[in-house]
Amino acid sequence: MADLRNTFAGIKSPNPFWLASAPPTDKAYNVHRAFEAGWGGVVWKTLGEDGPPIVNVNGPRYGALLTPDRRMLGFNNIELITDRPLSVNLDEIREVKRAWPDRALVVSLMVPCTETAWREILARVEDTGADGVELNFGCPHGMSERGMGSAVGQVPEYVEMVTAWCKQHSRMPVIVKLTPNISDIRKPAAAAKAGGADAVSLINTINSIIGVDPVTLQMSPATGGMGTHGGYCGPAVKPIALAMVAEIGRTPETAGLPVSGIGGVAGWRDALDYLALGATNVQVCTAAMAFGFKIVQEMIDGLSDYMDEMGFATTAAFQGRALSSVTDWQYLNLEAVSKAVIDQDKCIQCGRCHIACEDTSHQAISAVKDGRRLFEVKEDECVGCNLCVTVCPVPDCITLRTLSPGEVDRRTGKPLSAQPADWTTHPNNPMRKAA
């Protein structure tokens, strides 16, 4: 069994699967259950400053993008930070940490943008014995209207300033949670690093409206006839989050900054994606809210079995391994040519590849041969775009074959060079560099 022990921003946990700051981590009852199920760590649902607790709506707080068989593709929420008194939360955090010394317990925080406010709450959190704090600069709904959450995360200067206060007024590791509602994730990540952050976590949720009720023509879900945009998460956001995680990992200014990957982790494969693109651990919420805490057991098992199969003793063995395969478009090798290949033994004759290619791409898959329904790739038309692979309902029925150097691309009639050649030197590029 592979060793899944994890150290993130100096915080140890028995595995890299943490529950993200969210409703599942709002109180001791849930967190005890989560740790009993096997979660490696928990980021306690965001605490606000002392005083009258915030209030939530008492109508729908959640909405979802579902498949017809009601599997959750995306999840939307308008819950605010904890609506329980600060002292109750702090007492429970202390109690839980004492009961589960081997698990990571990080506390998410969101207070007004003043040094005093941050200093005061940091002291009280540190007193609980919690392992660290995560600065919630991400929530895009509700709290952002009050100048907190993503309102801070969208201004790199604020990110740096608050991070610096936290480092100054606390001995705890500081994780800065980033909002994706920004055009360039590298800016707030760099600001967090400049402020002294021990790590960043991303992504928080994305501004979202699930839809419109077709009868009332009100946005949905609505409370009292009105709705507001929420924060979007779940499987649908994972590709967005992965791109941001990779950007941070491959940008010299932010490379090496520990990353906790968040967004759409529902299984070990998702965790692998994040880790291979440079994250040290992952945080999960939607999948737990959909299926309960037990799913961490399948995640742990799956990752461990994968690592055994691959011969990885620890997650460090493959962490960040995929980063070097991420580059800018201009550096892609234009001499690497692929062609679709249809395995006729696997083909079920649905014709989806044909119609997708015929209507929307390169007319490179024929449908009839000798009067018979048969789908074949026309190599002289195929550009290797992968559309047919993605629409084919049968796994591994259509694959891409990369042509060997010297082989003639039947579309262009030219033999392929063994020498990679990209856009920077391409003759059609008016800005090309000399080869």
Next chain:
Amino acid sequence: MADAAAPNAAASAAAAIDRALAAATPADVAAGRRSPEALAAAIADAAPRLARGQALVEAERCLYCWDAPCQQACPTGIDVPGFIRRIADDNLRGAARTILSANPFGGTCARACPTEVLCEQVCVRNLQQGKPVEIGRLQRYATDAVMSRPVTALFSRAAATGRRIAVVGAGPAGLTCAFELARRGHEVVVHDLRDLPGGLNEYGLATYKMAGDFAQAEAAWLLGIGGIGWQPGWELETAAQLAELRASFDAVYLAVGLAGTHRLGIDGESLHGVHDAVAFIATLRQAKTPEALARLAVGRRVVVIGGGMTAVDVAVQSRLLGAERVDIVYRRGPEKMGASAAEREWAQKNGVTIHFGLAPLAIDGHGGHASAVRFLPHPGGGDAVRFEADQVFKAIGQKLDESVLASSGLTLLDGRVVTDANGHTGVPHLYAGGDCRAGGRDLTVEAVEDGKRAAAAIHQELLP
């Protein structure tokens, strides 16, 4: 001691007499073998309507194939991926319109089509998952959803054309033709021998396929399009009648089905207790309540001769009425059987035994009533096999009453009317379709397609 023995001897003798009497007892054909409550459950929907959740999940299995094999396999060419996608999209009205515009009897076909040898047989999911999309059940889900609203919520009539067409036969072919012509603005009068419209939908299909008096509900729904007159109790008996129709209407569509039945041509065929399966099913279908069904007499032991859907329908319904033992005996092998594998499985699931390779030899009688049927192995012969029977059903196919038609100038082939692909008979303004037309497979869905094509052709001829 002798005194003591005497009653025993007498009892023993009496028992022997009872046994002898029982062996020779006239056939046990009785009503009320099952309670109305048990019958109500027995004749309930064989495949109930899918619930919304089931329909959505099943609809999701459809791959939306290009040039979909299911659509090609459907004699009426229903855009199957299109209607299934509309179900998944929560557009049941659109799904139903897609189905019914290709096949007005989409509701009956969803229940009665042998989908396992049509659309579902060619579903690509068979290759991938060993199980087709349940197209028939999805079709029912969609069509049922619109039956509570008038047909005019989906289809409208074109402006009146002033043309009048006579349709003879109110089965699927005739009513489809009438409906399609009415939609185009023509006036139609449908003539039929029976009291109720629907043809075999009303008088021929098994009860559990058409639960809830669906045939009448569907016919009434379709007739709601307007412009269709209904002439029941009208039987085509003379060439003069047909000539008169041709004289008083702009066109005539013959969809008379196959009203006659074949004879076995063996001894004992006229004994009491020997019935045409189609007649028995018609009677059964008109017993529209469990109480009425309980009044139908059925044999304790039933033998069905034949191998088509009718054989299965009569056999299973005999079982449901309470027959203890039902045997279907077919002359040839399973591969030649008209009833599909799914139909055979349905029969077996309902306790019917199917025997192959046995040709009927004679029906034995007792006191003028059938008591057994003897068969010879076929082909090849051998020792006769005997099945005890209180009731015998002949389900060996129907035929056309040719006399009127032949004398009306129609060409007949193998006992059916020859037409072109659009149903034109070659006699001016005279069209024919459905089971009476040569070249079909006697399927409801083919009859519908015949009616649809003929309506288009008649319209084209009358209003070029």
